Structure formats: C-alpha cells, structure tokens
Amino acid sequence: MIKIIHIVAGGPEKLVPDLSEYQDENIIWVGVDKGVQMIIGAGLRPDIAVGDFDSILEDEWKRIERLVPSLRKFKPEKDETDMELAIMWALEMNPTSVRIFGGTGGRLDHFMANALMLGKYKQENPNVTFELIDVQNILSVHLPGGYDVKGDEERKFISFIPIFSDVYGLTLKGFKYPLNNHHVPTGSSLCISNELIHETGHFSFEKGILMMIRSKD
Incomplete structure (x- = not known):
C-alpha cells in the first residue's frame, strides 16, 4: 500500500x-x-x-x-x-x-x-x-543508479549538486548541457541551471549522493 x-x-x-x-x-x-x-x-x-x-x-x-x-x-x-x-x-x-x-x-x-x-x-x-x-523549488536526493526526469514547464531549471562527497560517473541525456561519465567534485557549480531539451531526460551516476533541484524563476 x-x-x-x-x-x-x-x-x-x-x-x-x-x-x-x-x-x-x-x-x-x-x-x-x-x-x-x-x-x-x-x-x-x-x-x-x-x-x-x-x-x-x-x-x-x-x-x-x-x-x-x-x-x-x-x-x-x-x-x-x-x-x-x-x-x-x-x-x-x-x-x-x-x-x-x-x-x-x-x-x-x-x-x-x-x-x-x-x-x-x-x-x-x-x-x-x-x-x-x-513555491519555487523541489529538492530531492538520489543514490547511485539511473533516473528518468519528466519535463515541467513551471520548474524548467534543473541543477545537480553532490553532497557529502564527490559524484562519479554522472551522465546526463536529453539535457541542454549533456555529460558522459563525468566526475563532479563537491562544491562544483558545473551542473547548476541545466534544462531538458526533450519531454523526458535521463541521469545516472555510479558513486556518491546527488541532490537534484528543480526550480522556476
């Protein structure tokens, strides 16, 4: 249930x-x-x-x-x-x-x-x-694996932030700024304010904990 x-x-x-x-x-x-x-x-x-x-x-x-x-x-x-x-x-x-x-x-x-x-x-x-x-953001946390992301016209900006430790093997597909098997250090601003270019995107990573924030202006 x-x-x-x-x-x-x-x-x-x-x-x-x-x-x-x-x-x-x-x-x-x-x-x-x-x-x-x-x-x-x-x-x-x-x-x-x-x-x-x-x-x-x-x-x-x-x-x-x-x-x-x-x-x-x-x-x-x-x-x-x-x-x-x-x-x-x-x-x-x-x-x-x-x-x-x-x-x-x-x-x-x-x-x-x-x-x-x-x-x-x-x-x-x-x-x-x-x-x-x-009213402006939805923050979620994710463990290593693969995840689909559906488009949201209201909250179109998507940021990924490593917490506690670096994130390894981050891949972003269907995003304006894609990545392939990338190492993202803690404190990096690399993955701030991305956007989907299709109705659905996908992200995956191999190690670390990733915070995803979906925002509107």
Whole structure:
C-alpha cells in the first residue's frame, strides 16, 4: 500500500505552496511546531503534531490539542531538531514517500540542516523518496543508479549538486548541457541551471549522493 507522509514545518508561510493541492486520501499530515497551524489553516486535518512548540501561544496550543488527534511534545533542550524528530516518526510508519513543506527560507541554518538530513536518511532508507518543496523549488536526493526526469514547464531549471562527497560517473541525456561519465567534485557549480531539451531526460551516476533541484524563476 502506498503511504505518503507530508511534513509541514514553520518556515515562512509565503514560501509554502497551497497545501490543499497536495491533499489525497492516502496522505498522512505531520505538523512540526508552527507548521501544524499551516495545515489547519489550509483546511486540512493534521494526523500528528511534533515538536517542542516553544513558539506556540497558550490559546494556540489549546486549539492544537482540540484539533490534532496525536501530539508528541518534547523539551526544547534536546539533541534533534523538531524536523528530525518528525522525519524519524515518519520513517517508523514505513512510508514510500516523505515530502517536506515549510522547510526553506527564513533561518539558513534550519534550511541547510533540513536539506542535508534528506541525504542522511536517504542513505539509511534507499526505497523511500524524499522531497523538500516550496513555491519555487523541489529538492530531492538520489543514490547511485539511473533516473528518468519528466519535463515541467513551471520548474524548467534543473541543477545537480553532490553532497557529502564527490559524484562519479554522472551522465546526463536529453539535457541542454549533456555529460558522459563525468566526475563532479563537491562544491562544483558545473551542473547548476541545466534544462531538458526533450519531454523526458535521463541521469545516472555510479558513486556518491546527488541532490537534484528543480526550480522556476
């Protein structure tokens, strides 16, 4: 059975897409701290709320207690961020896909931690699809192998960024700037802002972890 978990954090609301467009009967909604209020504000029902909720006012907390069937409240002094606690809970549910909203913009340290966490948990859960989504970008992480990429007129710019280590054997087919069995060092800007020239492209690599970002201007 397909199980998709949507995690909504408390990032800037202007960067969060219309969550109602991502609703489906198979979706499990997880609110992280203030993110639970974004879910409720979109007319959706959170299944669980996770975090220390140190930024939630007392009357807001009473509303959350009334509307959210499951609450996991932690002390502010802890080793994991609220987001990581939410991801850890999500993975206990054996999902096929984890999508994160409200995890970009605002504090740069939170964004970097969220993006790099996807790489960490992808290594530990290779069969789970991880995405970080905002109004302008979709970020995903990939392990060695081959992948098809469908065209998207809205987010036509595609970038590939090695994380944690260099990427080896990167091949891009159907792209404006193709590559063949290329070594891409960590920190390289070689694969920034590429585009598809056909309806479908393909990328593959042999070693490393690759972050793909699909963006619109």
